[in-house]
Amino acid sequence: MVAEISAQTRRLAEFLSAAASTPLPPEVLHKTKHHVIDTIAAMVSGAELPPGKRGLAYVADVADGASVLIGGGRAAPVEAALANGMSAHADETDDSHARSISHPGCAVVPAALAVGDLRRSSGEQVLRAVAAGYDVGTRVVLSLGKPVLNTDSSGRSTHAYCGLFGAAATASTLYGFTEEQARHALSYAAQSASGVTSWVRDPNHVEKAFVFAGMPASNGVRAAAMVASGCDGVDDVFSGVPNFLDALSAEVRRDELADGLGERYEIMHTNIKKFAVGSPAQAAVQAMLELVEEEPIDPAQVANIRIVLPHDLCRVVDNRSMPDICCQYLVAGTLVDRAFTFAMAHDDDRMTDPVITALRQRTDLVPDPEKAGVRTADVTVTLADGRTRQRYIGAVRGTVDDPMTDDEVTAKAVDLMEPVLDAAATGELMERLWSLEGCADIGEITGRLTAGALAEARR
Structure with a gap:
């Protein structure tokens, strides 16, 4: 048949x-x-x-x-x-x-x-x-x-x-x-x-x-x-x-x-994340990063942080126990450090730091009932003197609407791999990956990533 x-x-x-x-x-x-x-x-x-x-x-x-x-x-x-x-x-x-x-x-x-x-x-x-x-x-x-x-x-x-x-x-x-x-x-x-x-x-x-x-x-x-x-x-x-x-x-x-x-x-x-955090928190982190890069914010002067996310995303990142998916922690850490780092996003102990804890307690995560299926964020910082700083992110860096450059892709990859491979091995691997279409055997790449190869790279 x-x-x-x-x-x-x-x-x-x-x-x-x-x-x-x-x-x-x-x-x-x-x-x-x-x-x-x-x-x-x-x-x-x-x-x-x-x-x-x-x-x-x-x-x-x-x-x-x-x-x-x-x-x-x-x-x-x-x-x-x-x-x-x-x-x-x-x-x-x-x-x-x-x-x-x-x-x-x-x-x-x-x-x-x-x-x-x-x-x-x-x-x-x-x-x-x-x-x-x-x-x-x-x-x-x-x-x-x-x-x-x-x-x-x-x-x-x-x-x-x-x-x-x-x-x-x-x-x-x-x-x-x-x-x-x-x-x-x-x-x-x-x-x-x-x-x-x-x-x-x-x-x-x-x-x-x-x-x-x-x-x-x-x-x-x-x-x-x-x-x-x-x-x-x-x-x-x-x-x-x-x-x-x-x-x-x-x-x-x-x-x-x-x-x-x-x-x-x-x-x-398909989107690439600029920040090594849960996808629903990306826009909020970017908003705070842009605010502190524009002008630093003194944590002691913060009366309130208001984060508005699409309603379908809030639960996923709302005061989670893991630092890289806890929106309130990531936003607070970015404010205090005036930068985003992989180390901050994965620092379990820092979640209970007194300065971070105080900021988290003054942070409200608000679901927007009109938005779903998108990665946006509206972050407002209210200072003790009543002034406000606000930033809305409608297209997160790395999305198809605001793609990352080759240099940004490289910078992110190096930040993730160098602590594991060391700088020299990471540099050699990145050089091979950027010319991957000319690689005759993918084993040239995978062979650099076994336990033995990693041990050799560290010698």
């Missing part, structure tokens, strides 16, 4: 089967490098944080295999993708795609490195596979209907779903799948789709890093690896009866699966 395959699924699979050999437009290639650099930097710094350490510990006893663990040894691709994914989302510095409410990079890039290392893929092949992962993961989420993040109720996690299908697409591209194999890999991915919004209750970010990155990266790599080993599957998991989309949504938008493929590159619509 000949299986009926929808036009959308066929187009999606045809796109993947051609992605490895299809050059990216120059501007897309360059933007993809931004995201690979940004995610690798997040992996390196995140390997030193609790979620990264837990992921590495989980796979510590796995026998030597094909791909590399940042800060660890070597492991099979599925386990490597899990550990590197958890490191990539360990400190809230990874990228985000607003329309699908997802963080593609923390799952897609670890999957690309895991399979690319196994396949000895070139840097250009990895870049093409990463771009394809962003295109497919976001489109699958959008095909389920308008994404919603309501942390006051229970629901599926768009972050996990985007990462899963993105990782499967990336791995399929690097395996060089045919159109049929690509369809089967997506079907295996659909069977392992999971993730619910209970991650918002995770106090230490470890389970959240698993949901957003470790789980989808490893499940996506596993789906493609099974097909690569000879497993066949359902020819069209997105159409027919029963199918994945109808099982999960009553508002299916099947046309989104292939809409604009090859013309609209979703990596061009």
Whole structure:
């Protein structure tokens, strides 16, 4: 019997089967490098944080295999993708795609490195596979209907779903799948789709890093690896009866699966964070940074700080116990330091500093009932003499509306990696990453990031 395959699924699979050999437009290639650099930097710094350490510990006893663990040894691709994914989302510095409410990079890039290392893929092949992962993961989420993040109720996690299908697409591209194999890999991915919004209750970010990155990266790599080993599957998991989309949504938008493929590159619509903090706090940090750069503010003279955020973001960053996702702490720390630093954003002890504590007690975080699905902030500082300082941020630096320059991407990556790799090793790695399309074997990159390579760099 000949299986009926929808036009959308066929187009999606045809796109993947051609992605490895299809050059990216120059501007897309360059933007993809931004995201690979940004995610690798997040992996390196995140390997030193609790979620990264837990992921590495989980796979510590796995026998030597094909791909590399940042800060660890070597492991099979599925386990490597899990550990590197958890490191990539360990400190809230990874990228985000607003329309699908997802963080593609923390799952897609670890999957690309895991399979690319196994396949000895070139840097250009990895870049093409990463771009394809962003295109497919976001489109699958959008095909389920308008994404919603309501942390006051229970629901599926768009972050996990985007990462899963993105990782499967990336791995399929690097395996060089045919159109049929690509369809089967997506079907295996659909069977392992999971993730619910209970991650918002995770106090230490470890389970959240698993949901957003470790789980989808490893499940996506596993789906493609099974097909690569000879497993066949359902020819069209997105159409027919029963199918994945109808099982999960009553508002299916099947046309989104292939809409604009090859013309609209979703990596061009993905944001990079300038600040290593939770995405909902980005605009508030930028607002305070601009205020203190314009004119310093004496903490002792602050009567009140009022932060207005979109209503769907407030709970995520409202007086959280972790410094990098506590909006009140981040704004207070930026005011006192007159700067933003990675160290401040990850300093647990400083959250109870008397000056910081006093400012937090005088800070009101206010939800704007008219705004949702955007990253904006309105910060007003009222001084003891009644004067006010105010700043509104409508487009956060690093978003598609206000993108970072190459120098800013480099500065952020160096700030994250130097404490782990040292200055010399970081400089050499950055030089290789900026010329990634000329790299003959991605192992030249991943080989610099094993435990042995890190130990050698420190000698």
